Structure formats: C-alpha cells, structure tokens
Amino acid sequence: MARVLDxxxxxLVVLDLMLPGEDGLSxxxxxxxxxxxxxxxxxxxxxxxTDRIVGLEMGADDYVAKPFNPRELLARIKAxxxxxxxxxxxxxxxxxxxxxxxxxxxxxxxxxxxxPDGVMVAxxxxxxGLLQVFVEHxxxxxxxDQLLDFARGRSAVPFDRSIDIQxxxxxxxxxxxxxDPQIIKTVRGGxxxxxxxxxxx
Numbered sequence: 001m002a003r004v005l006d007x008x009x010x011x012l013v014v015l016d017l018m019l020p021g022e023d024g025l026s027x028x029x030x031x032x033x034x035x036x037x038x039x040x041x042x043x044x045x046x047x048x049x050t051d052r053i054v055g056l057e058m059g060a061d062d063y064v065a066k067p068f069n070p071r072e073l074l075a076r077i078k079a080x081x082x083x084x085x086x087x088x089x090x091x092x093x094x095x096x097x098x099x100x101x102x103x104x105x106x107x108x109x110x111x112x113x114x115x116p117d118g119v120m121v122a123x124x125x126x127x128x129g130l131l132q133v134f135v136e137h138x139x140x141x142x143x144x145d146q147l148l149d150f151a152r153g154r155s156a157v158p159f160d161r162s163i164d165i166q167x168x169x170x171x172x173x174x175x176x177x178x179x180d181p182q183i184i185k186t187v188r189g190g191x192x193x194x195x196x197x198x199x200x201x
Contacts, residue, residue: 005035012081014073015060016043017051025054032059036122037111039080043068056165061126063162083151084125099135101196102183104174106135113173121173126151130166131174134184134194143191167192 004010013031017024028040042055042063052063061080064073099106103116111128113121123131133142133150142150144163151163167184170176176183185193 010035010038011084012039012041012077014041014043014077017055018043018045025051025058028055028058028060032122032124037125037128039084039125041073041076041080043073052162053165056126056162057169059124059126059169061124061129080125083129098201100199100201101135101138106131108132115175123173124169126166127170127173130163130170134192135198138194138196138198141187141190141193147192 015024015028015031019027024042028042031038031040036059039062040060042052042060043066044052044055044063045066052065055063062076064076097108099108105114106112107114111123113123113128113131115121129151130147133147137150147163151166168178171178171181171184174183183195185195187193
C-alpha cells in the first residue's frame, strides 16, 4: 500500500475493515499518520456500530454499511471528493484566507491548522470540513442536520450521528475539554455552537 501511495496520486481510499492480514482500523490509523488529508470511506458490516465508531474516531470521513447498493457507494465517493475539492478551491477564489480564533490559525488554502504555539496539527478531511463550517458560522447554533448539510452536502443522511464523533475528534485536536467544552459547546436540543470570535486574514 505504501508503495502505491508513493508512486501514484490517490484522491480517495475506500477501506474495508474486514481485510486479511492487517485489519482496516490499523490501516486507517496509519493512513491518518502519513496522509492526514487523504479522504477515507470505510466499508463496515451491517450492525457493527463499534467498528464504525472507532473508524470514525480514527479519522475516516464517511462510512457505508454492508451490504450496500453500489450506487450509494458511488454517491458517497462523489460527495466526499466534491467536498474536498470545494474546500480546496474556495480559498483560492478568495485569494487565500486564514481564519484565526483563540490563537489558532486555520489556513483554508493549505488546510493546515496551527496551534497558538505554532505547532501544526494534522486534520483529516472530515475534521477540516467541520472546522471550516464552524469558522464560517461562528457564534451561531448549528443543528446536526445543518452541520451535515454544510460539511457533506447531498451525501448527508438525516439524523446521522457520525457528526457527534467528528465533533468529539475536533475537540481533541483543538484542546477543548470534552467534559466541559468551551470552544465547541453542545446546545441541548439544538446542536453545536462555535463560541470564539473568528478573524479573517
């Protein structure tokens, strides 16, 4: 796998968790360590909620439960690629942009996140997409459906709880205490609120 990634341009990985030899979760973890921005769609067995949750926590951007309709998988692939492409093109149209909050800097052109002390924090495509939505809609309560719609467009599934996992992962990346979050607050019955003031440059 490493040789293929080095020799070819890979736009997206469809990763089956049930693989001979190294399991899909381990591969997902390695891909996130070496190719942070590479979109990953997981294939999971129907009803295997634990694997799906763990996979999303490790950095997968979306999942499809088996058995699945090939057209659904194709639609998911197109949606993830469209979301990734849109995220890359939008800053270029604005001449490159950076969003700053609480000392953090998110470069919307390069998709790099820098901590207040200057350390670069790797984000998966899903984490970047979600943070981009938050910095573009600060201090506004966004429902799960709105977050899914903004971040995933037409691929969103109504009442998809994977958004909660993405929020949890993003909180860890930006050091927001999950027990008492101050940056991304949970609004009971409403969704999530990104509390910091955001400055653009």
